[in-house]
Amino acid sequence: xxxxxxxxxxxxxxxxxxxxxxxxxxxxxxxxxxxxxxxxxxxxxxxxxxxxxxxxxxxxxxxxxxxxxxxxxxxxxxxxxxxxxxxxxxxxxxxxxxxxxxxxxxxxxxxxxxxxxxxxxxxxxxxxxxxxxxxxxxxxxxxxxxxxxxxxxxxxxxxxxxxxxxxxxxxxxxxxxxxxxx
Numbered sequence: 001x002x003x004x005x006x007x008x009x010x011x012x013x014x015x016x017x018x019x020x021x022x023x024x025x026x027x028x029x030x031x032x033x034x035x036x037x038x039x040x041x042x043x044x045x046x047x048x049x050x051x052x053x054x055x056x057x058x059x060x061x062x063x064x065x066x067x068x069x070x071x072x073x074x075x076x077x078x079x080x081x082x083x084x085x086x087x088x089x090x091x092x093x094x095x096x097x098x099x100x101x102x103x104x105x106x107x108x109x110x111x112x113x114x115x116x117x118x119x120x121x122x123x124x125x126x127x128x129x130x131x132x133x134x135x136x137x138x139x140x141x142x143x144x145x146x147x148x149x150x151x152x153x154x155x156x157x158x159x160x161x162x163x164x165x166x167x168x169x170x171x172x173x174x175x176x177x178x179x180x181x182x
Contacts, residue, residue: 042088047072061129061165062122062172062181064111075135121181125172133164 042048051068058068066088074081082102086095089105109117134140140153147153175181 042069060173061168062117062119062125062176064117066109067117067126071129071135074130075137077138078130078135081130119181121172121175124175125168128171129164129168131164132160132167134160 043052047069048065050072051065054068054072055063055065058064058071063071066085069088070081070084073084082097082099083095085106086099086102089102089109091099091101091105093101095102106118107116111117134157140157143153143156144150172181
């Protein structure tokens with residue numbers, strides 16, 4: 001066993017050595033800065049820009065641009081929504097519907113005025129949207145193959161999106177008017 005090198009203590013502003021709690025706070029701050037950096041990168045990505053672009057349209061449904069990213073990404077498959085939210089909120093590791101860190105991030109997320117974004121009413125609005133929307137590219141591809149035309153898949157996508165939007169809008173706006181959104 002060799003001799004351990006001497007480590008100089010890290011000194012705080014008052015020249016007293018920093019304790020382990022301070023080291024822990026620095027680690028937490030570093031993690032928060034990395035999360036903010038990745039959030040800023042996401043905001044300026046193509047998907048982030050698309051989410052912000054559709055936000056004025058989906059805001060009356062109770063959704064912000066981050067939920068918009070989930071909706072756009074889930075066009076490949078609805079199951080992708082949860083993992084996309086994990087990426088959007090910077091949750092590391094495997095993310096599924098029972099992921100506590102994702103749930104905590106989503107529960108803490110708020111509108112700029114301080115209101116919580118994810119309320120039971122927002123969840124209901126999102127579920128109504130997904131029940132009625134044709135958010136599956138593989139379904140549209142099968143309809144195109146069976147009908148040998150893009151007319152039916154385009155019609156199906158259009159009317160089901162409008163129907164889903166209208167029903168989700170009705171649920172969220174009526175719920176908000178009745179005070180269920182808090």
